[in-house]
Amino acid sequence: MLYEKLMMDSGMLTKFILFKRITQLNQSDVSITQLADELSLNYQQTFIIATEISHDLTKVMATHPSILQKAGKIDSTKLLVTIDEYRYFLLKKSVPFQFIMYFLNHDSPNIDDFCERHYVSRSTVSRKMLPLKKHVKQFGLRFTYTEANLTGDERSVRVALFDALWLGTRGTVWPFKSVALEDAERLASAFAEYFPLSRTYLGAKELNYFAAIFLCRTRKKMYVSYDERYDFLMNDNPYYDFDRLNQELGPVQALPPRYSKGESSFIFFLAHYAPFYTLDDDPSLFQTLEDFSVRPNPVYELVQEFLDYAKTNIFKKEPEVLDKPILIGNLINITFTFYVLRKPFPNLQSLVEVPDKKRKADHSLEVKLQQFFDEKAQEKEYKFIYTVKKYLIYAFKSVLLPAYDKPKHSEHLKVGVAFEHNFTLVRMIYQFLNDLGFVDSSPYQEELNSSYDLVISSSLLPRQKHPDLPLYFWDLSYGNKDLADLYKRLQQLFEQKNILNE
Numbered sequence: 001m002l003y004e005k006l007m008m009d010s011g012m013l014t015k016f017i018l019f020k021r022i023t024q025l026n027q028s029d030v031s032i033t034q035l036a037d038e039l040s041l042n043y044q045q046t047f048i049i050a051t052e053i054s055h056d057l058t059k060v061m062a063t064h065p066s067i068l069q070k071a072g073k074i075d076s077t078k079l080l081v082t083i084d085e086y087r088y089f090l091l092k093k094s095v096p097f098q099f100i101m102y103f104l105n106h107d108s109p110n111i112d113d114f115c116e117r118h119y120v121s122r123s124t125v126s127r128k129m130l131p132l133k134k135h136v137k138q139f140g141l142r143f144t145y146t147e148a149n150l151t152g153d154e155r156s157v158r159v160a161l162f163d164a165l166w167l168g169t170r171g172t173v174w175p176f177k178s179v180a181l182e183d184a185e186r187l188a189s190a191f192a193e194y195f196p197l198s199r200t201y202l203g204a205k206e207l208n209y210f211a212a213i214f215l216c217r218t219r220k221k222m223y224v225s226y227d228e229r230y231d232f233l234m235n236d237n238p239y240y241d242f243d244r245l246n247q248e249l250g251p252v253q254a255l256p257p258r259y260s261k262g263e264s265s266f267i268f269f270l271a272h273y274a275p276f277y278t279l280d281d282d283p284s285l286f287q288t289l290e291d292f293s294v295r296p297n298p299v300y301e302l303v304q305e306f307l308d309y310a311k312t313n314i315f316k317k318e319p320e321v322l323d324k325p326i327l328i329g330n331l332i333n334i335t336f337t338f339y340v341l342r343k344p345f346p347n348l349q350s351l352v353e354v355p356d357k358k359r360k361a362d363h364s365l366e367v368k369l370q371q372f373f374d375e376k377a378q379e380k381e382y383k384f385i386y387t388v389k390k391y392l393i394y395a396f397k398s399v400l401l402p403a404y405d406k407p408k409h410s411e412h413l414k415v416g417v418a419f420e421h422n423f424t425l426v427r428m429i430y431q432f433l434n435d436l437g438f439v440d441s442s443p444y445q446e447e448l449n450s451s452y453d454l455v456i457s458s459s460l461l462p463r464q465k466h467p468d469l470p471l472y473f474w475d476l477s478y479g480n481k482d483l484a485d486l487y488k489r490l491q492q493l494f495e496q497k498n499i500l501n502e
Contacts, residue, residue: 006132095120240268274347415440419474429456
């Protein structure tokens with residue numbers, strides 16, 4: 001479920017969706033009637049919500065001009081507040097978000113104190129927390145109220161808290177009242193070399209959030225235990241420095257040895273818990289490939305067996321795709337995390353991506369992944385796959401799909417070109433269509449009308465004779481700047497043709 005649906009009640013969510021749509025349009029004369037139709041609301045409802053948004057903007061920025069215009073119009077070019085700033089403004093009134101902020105930032109949090117501070121009843125808190133409670137339950141987590149908290153595997157707790165706070169603020173504010181930004185930055189910097197995130201602009205900010213959550217939880221004596229499944233990677237491996245944490249925390253805040261080992265191991269695990277690798281020259285990527293390949297372990301063995309399978313059964317025409325270090329490193333991270341946790345765990349992707357209709361390429365790849373993991377789950381050393389197979393398939397598919405979901409794995413569009421018989425007039429169109437890779441184009445033939453997905457013609461004569469012909473008119477005076485609209489049309493048709501009808 002999308003993040004905003006978990007955190008916002010229906011009224012707040014409608015307001016956010018309308019604001020988001022207004023920002024997308026970026027026009028000086030957006031019709032309220034148009035917005036009402038798009039959101040399946042009546043005019044009066046939409047006008048009231050737009051008025052509330054305009055009023056909210058002055059609370060975010062006192063000098064913000066009104067976005068409301070005469071004649072039922074909205075001027076979205078006057079927006080000075082970003083979508084991240086407005087989301088955070090709304091979330092500050094959201095009970096689920098308030099509750100998370102409360103138990104993170106207070107020493108002895110409890111439900112009665114929370115209700116008193118935020119003028120809500122216990123029943124209201126329980127009701128408004130339901131979607132989020134259901135969401136975290138799938139990860140074996142639950143909210144407690146007598147002592148306000150999120151409980152379960154502390155590793156999953158911290159990732160879930162990161163997701164909630166990062167997606168609510170996107171780095172625009174520092175939401176940790178109990179942790180100074182400087183303290184988080186210092187801790188993050190001490191372990192930056194382990195994290196690919198540290199080498200990108202937003203990634204470095206995300207790492208500060210992880211560090212702040214680490215400090216919030218450990219200062220409240222909520223610790224992560226060492227997991228023996230880390231042994232093959234971290235035992236006797238000088239790359240993982242288990243003394244660094246206490247050296248960084250200093251003598252006053254240093255953790256007892258048993259807690260220091262567990263917390264240090266969690267930091268190192270966190271560097272692997274997601275498919276983080278995006279840069280070809282990332283030193284941590286090369287370290288991962290070396291560590292997993294030279295130390296006997298079921299994670300690397302499973303990934304290698306999968307790559308052998310995929311080269312024969314999935315990428316047989318382009319097996320070299322699977323030799324890319326980034327792809328291998330990300331598959332190792334995914335497999336390692338499921339090997340260690342053996343259950344689904346929170347991930348950012350599921351909270352930001354709108355579920356889309358399944359395409360034929362998705363289905364084809366999924367079937368082949370299913371076949372591989374079904375077989376491997378029967379083998380003794382890979383029994384852990386059985387309980388996480390669905391999630392493992394989804395994660396592998398997410399990494400592989402950009403390489404797999406190419407036109408060669410989908411049905412191409414069949415396009416007829418009806419232009420004057422002159423090379424200089426048609427060469428641009430043919431070159432454009434050939435470069436797309438998902439179009440098979442050829443001169444238009446009337447007897448093939450039923451097979452065309454689209455006919456591009458410099459004349460409307462074909463449509464006059466065949467009114468149902470899917471025709472795109474291309475005037476001979478059009479140039480390169482007009483190709484964008486044609487591309488949109490072709491892309492829409494390609495998506496429609498490759499949606500799987502289940």
